[in-house]
Amino acid sequence: GERARGAAVTAARASHDPGNAPAKCVCARPRDGQLGGACTGGVTYRVARTWGQQEGDTGAMLIHGIGSGRNRRRSVLLVCLSFATVLCCGVALAQQNDVIQLAEVPSQGLRVPASTGAAEFYGSLLNSVAVANASAGSNETTTGRKEVIPEEEEPSPDAIVLPGTWMDTAESKPSKQHAQRLARKDNLQAGIDTKIVKNPLDFLYKDNAQKNGMADSACDRSGRIIMAPYLQSGASNRMIIRWRTEGQGKGVVCYGSDPEAMTEVLTEDGLQWPKYVSRKDVESWDTLEVAEHYIEVTGLDPNTQYYYTVATTGPKAMADSDRLVPVPKYYSFTTFPEPKSKVDTPIRVWAIGDSGWGDHKAVRVRDAFANFTGGDWDLSLGLGDLAYLRGKDWEYQKRFFNYLTEQNARVPMFTTPGNHDAFTCDMDAQTGPYFELFSNPGDGKSGGLASNHKSYYSFDYGPIHFVSVDSHHLGLHDDPDLYAWLEKDLAAAQEANYDWIIAYQHQPPYSKGSHDSDEQYECYKLRTNLVPMYEKYGVDLVLAGHSHSHERSHLLQGHYGSSGEIHSNPSVIKQKWSKSSEGIDTLEKDSCGPNSGTLYLVSGSGGKTSGGSLDHPAMQNSQNVLGSVLLEFNPDASLSVLFVDSHGEVLDEAKLSKAWCLAK
Secondary structure (H helix, E strand, O other): OOOOOOOOOOOOOOOOOOOOOOOEEEEEOOOOOOOOOOOOOOOOEEEEEEEEEEEEEEEEEEEEOOOOOOOOOOOEEEEEOOOOOOEEEOOOOOOOOEEOOOOOOOOOOOEEEEHHHHHHHHHOOOOOHHHHHHHHEEOOOOOOOEEEEOOHHHHOOEEEEOOOOOOOOOOOOOOOOHHHHHHHHHOOOOOOOOOOOOOOOOOOOOOOOOOOOOEEEHOEEEEEEEEEEEEEOOOOEEEEEEEEOOOOOOOOEEEEEEOOOOOOOEEOOOOOOOEEEEEEOOOOOOOOEEEEEEEEEEEOOOEEEEEEEEEOOOOOOOOOOOOEEEEOEEEEEOOOOOOOOOOOOOOOEEEEEEOOOOOOOHHHHHHHHHHOOOOOOOOOEEEEOOOOOOOHHHHHHHHHHHHHHHHOOOEEEEEEEOOOOOOOOOOOEOOOOHHHHHOOOOOOOOOOOOOOOOOEEEEEEEEEEEEEOOOOOOOOOOOOOHHHHHHHHHHHHHHHOOOOOEEOOOOOOEEEEOEEEEHHHHHHHHHHHHHHHHHOOOOEEEEEEOOOOEEEEEEEOOOOOOOOOHHHHHHHEEEEEEOOOOOOOOEEEEOOOOOOOOOEEEOOOOOOOOOOOOOOOEEEEEEEEEEEEEEEEEOOEEEEEEEEEEEOEEEEEEEEEOOHHHHH
């Protein structure tokens, strides 16, 4: 669902007459796979998403508990047989955002053999959790009591047991963009040695069971891959694919809209790319001669899913160039909507900062986010300090690319440099590992005004304009080119009436985490130089890392001094958050455009926490907890901000709306 963490249960289309049979239902709590007691009778829930509420078919609802404490359980999936004709768990047909109560609590899991046609109905949704629980002999409920599954409920040997990913029905007739998003979710491909599954309910990138990768014979061979493919500079009509192999040979990309027919072929020209260099192999620690590959795929359609695989040229060209060959690994990506275009599904962005150790803590944050979202988001923002300790090539390889292999191969990552990324770089000359490894869109081909610089740039995703600023070096040294470009870019974006303007950088202007913005010069410089420009051109949200914590501000305007200014001049807090009936912080902007107030968010705990007083008066929420941030830009002109910790729990949730002012 929209926020499911790989949630699924073993279920199938009802094979009986729905008019004569009683309703059956089952609940699953995604985090630990518990069935039965995951739903609590008498508790109020909000319907987040519904599927398949058609006559005689299986229906499902993703429901979120309203309130606090134990009653607020996220991403509970309720699956009901014969949904349309009888009440299921005491609930009839429901729509998104309806508030419901469950009059009856499902008491045991369903076991449905393959003959009922579940595979046709759900595709790759079905999950093995019920079988896993059945083999254990019981289901553990939220209260700790055990519910024994009767023997007659045990699955038959031919029961369907497929890895759970997604659920959608053929009856929904989605729009083109929504169909592409659903197709992307249904066809997430297995990549290189994914390790993220801890139990049957955790999210896993899996090959679609019905699809085998087939590509042009130009992709029938490859040198040993040292760094797996990663996506850069996504746009509505292009995608850059980078990777590293051992030895020589020009890079090849085979792609297409069908994983069984990746027949479009692009090959490096052998002039600018590939680049042959010596690099450390972090597996053997040998020095290898490697090829750095770069292929820009252009002429793509917006909102469209493409599949691709990578290879290298061999010593001889294949004689049968039209022959299709099986490929062991392939991936998919989805192009962006056209700039300024409206979308009818939430745009999801992963914002993660300071993950640079790439260790077990960073892995937990990664896995929690992937499980929480079901692996479904549109773009990633790396908020700096991507590779500790000094941003060396081997550190990026081991501590960034290796631990984000699966994600970077499917979702483009846009980065901003942090202080640890800059240690081994010449930020003025734009040389060093950071600039060699990342191909951010300074050329302007992904939207925005071309900066012709590698450490600051902008791009568009539909109604959103994103701006990346080098706050560490150029911002602190008053680089005139940076400020001149930034003012022109923001002015153009404001004039073009994007729904949202989002800026991201490494250092925060306001923080009381591991870096105190009252004491550090870099934060003072940001407040006096960058913040006034953000306000002048109506930037809605500024993201940062650096401080190893999570901090979310009120809506600020004119706060250029120390934190004490909040007390001496309270008007710098333009608007404060208030609690909704569901216990979520909400704020409706009373104006849009210049000087309408800006939200500041610190997301610097992607791999470590480092304490701090965490008591900045400009902040509404501050936490010294490992995690990362999900941004959801909703079709109703609202922005949902969710801080997801390393256990997959939402510890901070807020909703900022611009519906009123955008409608004026």
